[in-house]
Amino acid sequence: MAKKVAVVAIGGNSLIKDKAHQSCEDQYLAAKETAKHIVDMIEAGWEVVVGHGNGPQVGFILQKAELAEKEVNLAMASLDVCGAQSQGQIGYMLAQNLQNELKRRKIEKSVACVLEQTIVDKDDPAFKKPTKPIGGFMGESEAKAKAEAEGWTVVEDAGRGWRRVVASPLPKEIVELEAIRSLIEAGVVTISIGGGGIPVIRDDNGDLEGVAAVIDKDFGNSLLAREIKADLLLISTAVEKVAINYGTAEEKWLDRMTLAEAKAYLAEGKHFKSGSMAPKIQACIWFLEAGGKQALITNPENIGRALKGESGTLITCN
Numbered sequence: 001m002a003k004k005v006a007v008v009a010i011g012g013n014s015l016i017k018d019k020a021h022q023s024c025e026d027q028y029l030a031a032k033e034t035a036k037h038i039v040d041m042i043e044a045g046w047e048v049v050v051g052h053g054n055g056p057q058v059g060f061i062l063q064k065a066e067l068a069e070k071e072v073n074l075a076m077a078s079l080d081v082c083g084a085q086s087q088g089q090i091g092y093m094l095a096q097n098l099q100n101e102l103k104r105r106k107i108e109k110s111v112a113c114v115l116e117q118t119i120v121d122k123d124d125p126a127f128k129k130p131t132k133p134i135g136g137f138m139g140e141s142e143a144k145a146k147a148e149a150e151g152w153t154v155v156e157d158a159g160r161g162w163r164r165v166v167a168s169p170l171p172k173e174i175v176e177l178e179a180i181r182s183l184i185e186a187g188v189v190t191i192s193i194g195g196g197g198i199p200v201i202r203d204d205n206g207d208l209e210g211v212a213a214v215i216d217k218d219f220g221n222s223l224l225a226r227e228i229k230a231d232l233l234l235i236s237t238a239v240e241k242v243a244i245n246y247g248t249a250e251e252k253w254l255d256r257m258t259l260a261e262a263k264a265y266l267a268e269g270k271h272f273k274s275g276s277m278a279p280k281i282q283a284c285i286w287f288l289e290a291g292g293k294q295a296l297i298t299n300p301e302n303i304g305r306a307l308k309g310e311s312g313t314l315i316t317c318n
């Protein structure tokens with residue numbers, strides 16, 4: 001029987017639930033919960049490639065580096081290096097929890113975490129217009145003070161508070177694609193495309209070079225799903241379903257959407273908040289337009305039910 005391959009993209013915000021749960025221990029416990037749902041998928045016959053967000057974590061790593069530079073004159077780490085660090089810390093937590101859960105259920109499967117670079121266009125207009133929220137949430141006055149004192153660009157994020165934003169160019173090419181493909185073919189549970197990938201460009205000599213940005217992890221994982229022709233793109237986030245007219249009196253939670261409906265709702269601009277749900281819908285649209293069969297958006301605890309059609313929002317070509 002041919003293997004069914006799912007790319008599962010886990011939200012950075014679903015690993016840090018709120019301000020009271022930002023410690024390494026809290027993130028580890030959230031990764032442990034998510035690992036159980038991923039192993040359920042493996043038990044149900046899926047080959048799973050796990051991608052993850054890094055928005056909150058990469059923002060904290062950057063802030064620590066800035067503080068260390070200011071307070072004790074430690075050399076500042078650049079944002080691409082912060083992204084690489086976030087892949088290491090989140091990948092480690094996911095890998096170890098997956099290994100422990102697989103062992104508990106006596107499933108013999110290896111887990112590997114690929115430190116992955118994603119090529120972006122050095123002339124991407126996103127470099128001139130920061131849109132990607134990173135780090136924690138702030139009140140409006142604190143955010144505006146940070147903007148004034150530290151030169152941050154800040155925006156209000158989907159009704160949840162204010163956040164710092166950085167450049168987020170589109171992912172064009174996955175540097176380690178063939179290595180990831182080999183791991184999937186060997187049946188290894190592969191963790192990759194963390195935070196959309198470490199952002200890099202090719203210089204005039206064709207050499208790779210890191211750039212200051214954070215790629216959208218849903219766009220990065222959609223690219224991987226297209227490249228490996230995955231059977232499913234599953235976006236795991238903090239909500240069970242996608243709503244239209246989100247946050248209004250007309251809010252309606254959707255069980256299903258066709259590709260045409262998803263495109264029409266996205267074009268209307270009012271249904272999916274930019275920087276949160278809108279990129280997830282766009283990532284699903286690109287996957288389906290490239291020949292993907294199904295994309296699913298739900299929260300970690302409902303993954304099993306969503307795969308049986310009992311929860312989540314399923315997006316299909318027709």
Ligand SMILES: Nc1ncnc2c1ncn2[C@@H]1O[C@H](COP(=O)(O)OP(=O)(O)O)[C@@H](O)[C@H]1O
Pocket residue numbers: 010011012013014053055158236237238239241242243244245246271272273275276277278
């Ligand atoms: N139309 C919508 N339907 C459901 N949730 C939405 C919608 N628009 C915005 N959201 C918000 O988007 C959030 C998911 O985005 P985000 O937290 O950025 O994701 P991630 O899990 O990748 O970190 C949801 O938890 C919800 O608060």
Ligand SMILES: NC(=O)OP(=O)(O)O
Pocket residue numbers: 010011012013052053054055056133194195196214215216217218
């Ligand atoms: N890189 C990224 O998109 O992270 P989040 O999903 O945490 O925002």
